[in-house]
Amino acid sequence: MMLAELDNNSNLPAGIYYFINIMRDAFVKNQVRRYRQLQGRDNRKIIGTYCITVPEELIYAAGAIPVRLCGGSYEASCIGDELVPRDTCPVVKASVGFTSLNPISLYQMCDAVIVSTTCDAKRKLGEELSNYTEVWMLEVPHIKDTDGSRRQWIQQLYTLKKNIEKLTGRKFIGRRIRRKALEDSIGIINRARYQARRLYEIRKSPAPVILGREAMLAINAYSYDIAFEWTRAMSELNDELEALYHKGQFVCSEYTPRILIAGSPMIFPNWKIPSLIEEMGAVIVTDETCMGNRYLYDPIGTTEKSVKDMMVGIAARYLMPCVCPSFTPNEDRLYRLLQMAEEFNIDGIIYHVLKGCVVYDFELIRVEKIMKEKNIPVLRIETDYNPEDIEQLRTRIEAFIEIINSKKRKMKEA
Amino acid sequence: MKCYAGIDAGSTYIKVAVINDSTLMGYKIAPTGIDCRKKSREMFDELLSDLSLSPSDIIAITSTGYGRRLIDISNETVSEIMAHAIGAIWTAPEGSKIRTIIDIGGQDSKVIVIDEKWETKNFIMNDKCAAGTGRFIEVLSRVLEVNVEQIGPFSLQAKTPCQINSTCAVFAESEVISLLARGKDRKDIIAGIHRSLAKRISGMARKASFEPDLLLTGGVALNPGLVAAFEDELMMDIYVARKPQLNGAIGAAIIAGNLRGKS
Ligand code: SF4
Ligand code: SF4
Numbered sequence: 001m002m003l004a005e006l007d008n009n010s011n012l013p014a015g016i017y018y019f020i021n022i023m024r025d026a027f028v029k030n031q032v033r034r035y036r037q038l039q040g041r042d043n044r045k046i047i048g049t050y051c052i053t054v055p056e057e058l059i060y061a062a063g064a065i066p067v068r069l070c071g072g073s074y075e076a077s078c079i080g081d082e083l084v085p086r087d088t089c090p091v092v093k094a095s096v097g098f099t100s101l102n103p104i105s106l107y108q109m110c111d112a113v114i115v116s117t118t119c120d121a122k123r124k125l126g127e128e129l130s131n132y133t134e135v136w137m138l139e140v141p142h143i144k145d146t147d148g149s150r151r152q153w154i155q156q157l158y159t160l161k162k163n164i165e166k167l168t169g170r171k172f173i174g175r176r177i178r179r180k181a182l183e184d185s186i187g188i189i190n191r192a193r194y195q196a197r198r199l200y201e202i203r204k205s206p207a208p209v210i211l212g213r214e215a216m217l218a219i220n221a222y223s224y225d226i227a228f229e230w231t232r233a234m235s236e237l238n239d240e241l242e243a244l245y246h247k248g249q250f251v252c253s254e255y256t257p258r259i260l261i262a263g264s265p266m267i268f269p270n271w272k273i274p275s276l277i278e279e280m281g282a283v284i285v286t287d288e289t290c291m292g293n294r295y296l297y298d299p300i301g302t303t304e305k306s307v308k309d310m311m312v313g314i315a316a317r318y319l320m321p322c323v324c325p326s327f328t329p330n331e332d333r334l335y336r337l338l339q340m341a342e343e344f345n346i347d348g349i350i351y352h353v354l355k356g357c358v359v360y361d362f363e364l365i366r367v368e369k370i371m372k373e374k375n376i377p378v379l380r381i382e383t384d385y386n387p388e389d390i391e392q393l394r395t396r397i398e399a400f401i402e403i404i405n406s407k408k409r410k411m412k413e414a
Numbered sequence: 415m416k417c418y419a420g421i422d423a424g425s426t427y428i429k430v431a432v433i434n435d436s437t438l439m440g441y442k443i444a445p446t447g448i449d450c451r452k453k454s455r456e457m458f459d460e461l462l463s464d465l466s467l468s469p470s471d472i473i474a475i476t477s478t479g480y481g482r483r484l485i486d487i488s489n490e491t492v493s494e495i496m497a498h499a500i501g502a503i504w505t506a507p508e509g510s511k512i513r514t515i516i517d518i519g520g521q522d523s524k525v526i527v528i529d530e531k532w533e534t535k536n537f538i539m540n541d542k543c544a545a546g547t548g549r550f551i552e553v554l555s556r557v558l559e560v561n562v563e564q565i566g567p568f569s570l571q572a573k574t575p576c577q578i579n580s581t582c583a584v585f586a587e588s589e590v591i592s593l594l595a596r597g598k599d600r601k602d603i604i605a606g607i608h609r610s611l612a613k614r615i616s617g618m619a620r621k622a623s624f625e626p627d628l629l630l631t632g633g634v635a636l637n638p639g640l641v642a643a644f645e646d647e648l649m650m651d652i653y654v655a656r657k658p659q660l661n662g663a664i665g666a667a668i669i670a671g672n673l674r675g676k677s
Contacts, residue, residue: 382541391480392522396539399495403534410533 003028005275006214011251013244015237016214019221026224027073027269032105038065038226045168048113048133050095051122052290053140053322055314057300058161060185060227061177062168067106068223069113070291071095072267074385076103084128089356090384091265092121099132106224107133112167114160116140118326119359136163142328144319154315161311182310186300192227195234196296202241203285204344207250209241212261212284213274219292220268257282257404258345262337262367263352264360265291270385272393273352280398286344288337289352290324297321325359333363334370341376347404348377350397355384377403417471418673419458420666421488422497423450423481426520426548427633430457431663432465432472435673438504440465441660450481458487476670478662480521492669494519494662499526499534500674501665502629505655512653513625516615516644517661518632520548523615525622532674538622545581546614548634553583554607557590558600565604569639572605581614605639612643619648629653631661 003024006012025031035046045064049056059066071077071094079097080088098107112134115126126135139156141149165176199215218237222230244250259282266273266289277284287293298321302313323333340346349371353361361382368378379400383389415434422429428450431441442457454477462469477488478497485491498517506512515526523546527536540546544553555565569575576593580586586607593603619628628650634640635658644652655661668674 392539395480395493395495396537398493399534399537402493402496406533 003269006217012214013210013237013240015233015240016210016218018233018237019218022221022225023217023268026106027104030104032109035065035106035109045111046109047164047167048107048110050114050125051116051118051140052295052324053116053118053318054114054138055157055160055318056227057182057185057189057314058157058164058177060188061181062164063181064111064164064168065226067110069095069098069107069110070223070265070267071098072265072270072385073098073103074270074387076101077385079103084124087356089121089264089354090270091267091354091357092125094267094385095125096128099129112136112163114138118324119357121356122326136160140326141319142326144327150315150319153319154311157311157315177307179305179307179310182307183305186302186310186314188227188231190299192222192231192234193296193299195231195238196222198238199234199241200286200293200297202238202245205245206345207254208252208256208258208283208285209244209250211251211278212259212287213271213278216261216266216274216284216287216292217268217271219296222296223291252283255408257347257401257408258285259283260285260337260340260344260346260349261287261289261292261352262349263289263364264354264357265289266352267291272387272390273350273381273383273397276390276394276397277350277401280394280401282348282397282401282404285346286340288323288333288340293340294323325363330363334366337367338370338374341371341374346376347408348379348400350400351378351380353380353382355382377407415467415471416473416671417467418667418671419472419475420497420663420668420670421454421458421475421477421479421482421485422494422660422662422666423454423477423479423485424520424662425480427659428454428457428479428481429660429663430454430461431660431667432461432467433504433664433667433671433673435671438657438660438664441657441663443659446481451484451486454481454485455487474670476666478666489670492666495524495526495534495537497662497665497669498524498631499528499532499665500668501631501661501663502528502655503532503668503674504664505631505657505661506629507653507656510627510629510653512627512629514619514622514628515661516619516628516630518546518548518611518615518630518634518640520552520633523547523618523632525615525619525624527622527624536622538618540615540618544583546611546618548632550581550583550586550611551607551634551637551640554586554590555604557587558594558603560600560604566637566639568601569604569608570642572599572601574602575609576602576606578603578606578610581610586610605643608637608640608643609647612640612647616644616647626650627653629655631655631658633659 048069056066076097077090077094080093102108116138117123300317419432432439442461475488477485482491517524523540525538635654
């Protein structure tokens with residue numbers, strides 16, 4: 001649905017088609033050929049990941065390919081509905097649905113999946129998935145700021161490294177992940193993150209050159225692509241967008257209400273909220289979700305290039321700057337939101353709560369409080385992947401945008 | 415003559431209002447049916463001929479409500495939230511200083527908090543089930559075999575209102591059936607239904623930090639039993655909009671004519 005709508009828009013930047021095609025291959029055409037190609041003649045392993053706490057660097061360094069499996073499909077969530085408790089969030093329902101029935105082959109192709117013990121739902125997800133596939137649990141500490149949890153986290157990453165080595169081992173020279181390979185993979189992903197940050201930088205411009213629903217799609221496509229190819233496509237898109245900016249070809253005016261999306265992940269093909277927001281006349285200039293800004297922002301910093309040092313660098317990157325609400329305390333997320341509101345010159349926040357997602361709903365109260373002080377309105381939207389509530393959501397979103405517009409009008413008059 | 419029209423295409427009823435600079439000239443209310451575009455066009459044409467106006471007399475048409483984007487005769491659309499906030503300019507009783515509007519619709523209810531310029535400050539809508547909507551009363555009155563018009567006066571005669579715990583229409587239905595089976599008076603049951611609805615919506619109002627004065631709109635505002643239940647629940651006087659069913663349509667018409675300043 002969404003892809004067809006996008007195709008009908010003739011004003012899309014040329015660079016976006018690469019990402020649309022990735023989504024089409026994965027969800028519409030169910031193209032396994034692409035992944036077979038990626039696997040190559042040496043039959044590289046494919047490892048599924050859940051959540052943003054799984055270091056993909058380790059997977060690449062072992063010559064395997066990571067695929068982020070957190071699912072956004074309504075059909076898959078309906079299948080999952082029968083298999084997990086009713087109040088589970090649709091992300092987990094869809095993930096179980098995809099794995100149990102394999103409506104798209106991507107899930108079947110994974111040689112193993114890594115599930116992080118983040119929120120309650122994800123923690124139990126691993127057990128469910130182990131009925132169908134090999135699961136490695138990755139224990140993520142919930143309190144970042146103690147020596148114990150940091151030590152535990154590094155240990156977890158070493159265990160993960162071992163698991164990966166065992167899976168891929170024999171096909172490569174030696175069994176272990178070598179220094180050079182790790183250094184390379186850190187570089188590959190840092191370059192991907194650099195391009196993602198560049199995209200966000202471009203979106204700070206007073207009049208936007210790309211709509212949020214397209215930018216978010218391009219970022220989301222990273223889940224199903226191989227990092228360096230995605231990076232190349234993203235860098236071309238960025239070049240194109242910069243050129244558009246210099247030519248003054250904007251997608252909307254500088255008076256268009258600027259929205260930040262925060263909250264539960266928005267995962268393709270569940271694109272109803274981004275589509276509605278922009279259909280109703282606002283523009284999404286940034287997001288604070290684990291499928292967007294939080295996923296691909298912070299780079300890994302290492303000083304020495306020993307395996308040990310790099311492992312510490314990786315561990316630090318995946319723990320410290322991560323503001324996933326499964327961590328507690330999570331004050332950092334509030335700072336980040338405030339900072340983003342300022343840098344992107346936000347007029348309002350749409351806070352997305354997926355039904356059953358308790359952690360994000362909990363943090364909403366604090367977000368509302370600090371944004372009230374900054375006089376930035378926040379709209380809470382609770383929904384799942386079911387399209388039945390679109391008209392009700394439309395009314396809410398439209399009214400919210402009207403409020404912002406009248407506020408902007410008043411400010412202009414004053 | 416300069417006339418403006420507002421069409422509120424709701425989930426159960428379509429409301430059309432025509433106004434000029436200062437008065438409501440005429441209106442029509444009819445069930446939405448299956449073809450909301452055709453229906454609203456018919457109603458609009460009928461209304462014009464009733465008022466002996468020609469289409470060229472209508473300077474602008476604004477539509478609101480769920481079907482708003484289907485209506486091809488209108489010049490612009492606005493959300494129901496905005497339409498209701500603005501509608502209150504005309505429908506609020508003389509002397510009131512409305513700051514909160516509670517609109518109970520067929521499929522959803524809204525609490526809208528406005529400022530002295532009738533601009534929306536905050537709003538809350540109920541979730542997507544029948545709880546807290548006009549449909550809730552409609553479904554239950556059918557179980558009780560009471561006409562929807564009778565239900566209000568009926569409940570005012572209640573002696574000891576029953577307690578209805580479910581807010582879900584389906585569960586409330588079985589609750590009502592078991593109350594009937596236990597020989598409870600229908601009047602007491604109806605009063606209980608009103609209380610349950612008022613409780614739920616008052617909760618929404620508190621969440622939206624409502625301020626007095628409070629205006630009730632939507633067809634159910636004509637039900638005195640419900641108004642009384644709201645007054646009990648919120649412990650304050652509640653204003654009922656003049657022509658509460660038309661509040662959204664009038665609001666849309668005011669917006670069409672850009673008449674906000676002139677109340
Ligand atoms: S917010 Fe955290 S726990 Fe939730 S899906 Fe994203 S990474 Fe996983
Ligand atoms: S954080 Fe929320 S949306 Fe993500 S898996 Fe957990 S409950 Fe689901």
